[in-house]
Amino acid sequence: MTSSPARMPRTRRMPREARRKQLLLAAHQVFVAHGYHGAAMDEIAEVAEVSKPVLYQHFPGKRELYIALLDVHLEEFTGLLQAAINSTSKNKQRVTATIRAYYEFISRDSQAFRLIFESDLMNDPEIGARLEEFNSTFASSIAGVIADDTGLGRAQSLLLGRAMAGMAQVSARYWLDLSDEVPMEEASELVARLAWRGIGRFPMES
Structure with a gap:
């Protein structure tokens, strides 16, 4: 696996589809670095620089995000x-x-x-x-x-x-x-x- 993923630039408000793409990009970095079982929603939110509630607004869980x-x-x-x-x-x-x-x-x-x-x-x-x-x-x-x-x-x-x-x-x-x-x-x-x-x-x- 690769080293820990880099954090994405902080963003504030953005359209829903743009936010979804941002979260998927962050999830991609974490899943590639650690695999599904080693990845955590906390880290994905941190890499995307959003709160966990924002992440869960778009994806109800780690499995749904992975899919x-x-x-x-x-x-x-x-x-x-x-x-x-x-x-x-x-x-x-x-x-x-x-x-x-x-x-x-x-x-x-x-x-x-x-x-x-x-x-x-x-x-x-x-x-x-x-x-x-x-x-x-x-x-x-x-x-x-x-x-x-x-x-x-x-x-x-x-x-x-x-x-x-x-x-x-x-x-x-x-x-x-x-x-x-x-x-x-x-x-x-x-x-x-x-x-x-x-x-x-x-x-x-x-």
């Missing part, structure tokens, strides 16, 4: 991946763009990926369902492209979609420890080449 923050990051990551998939009609470039999107998200200074892939609430049914929906949606998007191009069945295409998503995720998280030795562009390109060597061998559907 709201997770939803923000999942929506952001989903948009990034979908944009990569839709960025071209050429599948080799599509594979490269999609894997690059994983690396870009995981390399961000915000470390938002920790809330998605390293959550200490994986066994929570509601949070687990959100994470599974994210993984399923992304794998299905990849599977649709694979099925259209190769003629493989839905189950086979979904299996390949999950495999590609897993390859991107695991390799990108491992790459963080090697980022001083292997630039992100090179790392994502290497993994994209590996993925394409597999997917590209399936015959194209005429």
Whole structure:
């Protein structure tokens, strides 16, 4: 985990939506630094420089705050991946763009990926369902492209979609420890080449 989060600049009155974003930013810093179980609403309020009653006006508890923050990051990551998939009609470039999107998200200074892939609430049914929906949606998007191009069945295409998503995720998280030795562009390109060597061998559907 990272060091203790920095306090945000003090603010007074602000619109409700702006205040909510401020609280989510403070919560993000605390959750990334300490994990869900190590985080406290007291510290989140302190980092945001608001009173606890103000914090509870927006979020009834720590779990609800965590879920709201997770939803923000999942929506952001989903948009990034979908944009990569839709960025071209050429599948080799599509594979490269999609894997690059994983690396870009995981390399961000915000470390938002920790809330998605390293959550200490994986066994929570509601949070687990959100994470599974994210993984399923992304794998299905990849599977649709694979099925259209190769003629493989839905189950086979979904299996390949999950495999590609897993390859991107695991390799990108491992790459963080090697980022001083292997630039992100090179790392994502290497993994994209590996993925394409597999997917590209399936015959194209005429």
